[in-house]
Amino acid sequence: MVPTPYHHGSLRDFLLSEGRQLLVEEGPQAVTLRGLAKRAGVSHSAPVRHFKDRDALLDAIAAEGFDELATALSAAEQQEDLHSRLSGYARAHVRFALENAALMDLMFSGLPRAGDSAAAQAAARFFAQGATMLGEDGHSRPGPLPFLLAGTLEGISSLASTGRLARDQVDEVTETAVTLLLPAIREQLDRRGRSSD
Amino acid sequence: MVPTPYHHGSLRDFLLSEGRQLLVEEGPQAVTLRGLAKRAGVSHSAPVRHFKDRDALLDAIAAEGFDELATALSAAEQQEDLHSRLSGYARAHVRFALENAALMDLMFSGLPRAGDSAAAQAAARFFAQGATMLGEDGHSRPGPLPFLLAGTLEGISSLASTGRLARDQVDEVTETAVTLLLPAIREQLDRRGRSSD
DNA sequence: ACCTGAACACCGTTCAAGT
DNA sequence: ACCTGAACACCGTTCAAGT
Helix, strand or coil: CCCCCCCCCHHHHHHHHHHHHHHHHHCHHHCCHHHHHHHHCCCCCHHHHCCCCHHHHHHHHHHHHHHHHHHHHHCHHHCCCHHHHHHHHHHHHHHHHHHCHHHHHHHHHCCCCCCCCHHHHHHHHHHHHHHHHCCCCCCCCCCHHHHHHHHHHHHHHHHHHCCCCCHHHHHHHHHHHHHHHHHHHHHHHHHHHHCCC | CCCCCCCCCHHHHHHHHHHHHHHHHHCHHHCCHHHHHHHHCCCCCHHHHCCCCHHHHHHHHHHHHHHHHHHHHHCHHHCCCHHHHHHHHHHHHHHHHHHCHHHHHHHHHCCCCCCCCHHHHHHHHHHHHHHHHCCCCCCCCCCHHHHHHHHHHHHHHHHHHCCCCCHHHHHHHHHHHHHHHHHHHHHHHHHHHHCCC
């Protein structure tokens, strides 16, 4: 077996996917540039060609995470009635978080270092998607509901993935959140629907 | 000035307070055992006497954080009517989070390594306090509302301290959360108040 | 363009030894 | 009991040099 040369960008892909896997399976302290280089069979300074530093790699992983999360949620958004749509969205969010705890942590609790980073842009797309589902047009400044929905789901996810909220109670808490948010969201959607102002 | 000897536990206090300050002001990567030892004017292996390893120090800092947060919230719990109580509790939580972002991150997103650690016990006290305010008796398993309240506040705090939720919208989102949670909480309190079952 | 290898300045952790 | 100093095995990052 000839060792793969990792030319033409394939090292970049390796760093991203292996880094992501290490992050989720062993935690953030396990993703090191030197360790990844060793796994790739490449010199310890090779990764720098593709990611300026460790933070740049983590930023790229976070960006992928936001895109993946958005994809995981988009199925729910196709649901016909509002309750199913919201409920499916919420459950998909929490499920993704439970399966990718350390990744979600990186995505949501990592202070965005630059507004124009890949992660910051992917995050903006993710939040815009949620706002759209709640009838925000994207022109004017979003109201409180998109933030409240995103925050609530993030909080429930965090409690669940740190084990503070028991697995068998996650669905109940999520559904309670949806039930309490639903009337306010419905009212907002009705209002926006009526006047196209 | 004779350099302080740091005998009899005063090094421990120094590591805790200086570590906490570094955490909040410069981020988690700034709190290193060697760096703290240098600041204390002590050999790099001295801290090990007081904290087994870096995680043990962070755990102790997190424990202090939970106790402090609980104290910051206890004032609001004295409020007479439910709405003021809940609203004050929520605003105090979010305010504390904005002033101690990296600390809150450590407290809430750090996966608890041991159930009997100081941080785990302090966290349990914190969550129990919230549950009590919502009329949970502590005997039976808590219902969804304490988790939903804690999760929502944590989520809003996280969005705010990462800059995704603008400062001047934080109060509006928090108050919306309180308004939507209030009827469910009131109903639960009424129910618990009526039947002492 | 992409990678290597040496170098530098940091880490955490362990352990024999000092007071 | 508390701290020192050397040692080991890791890091991130930089940079001249190779292909």
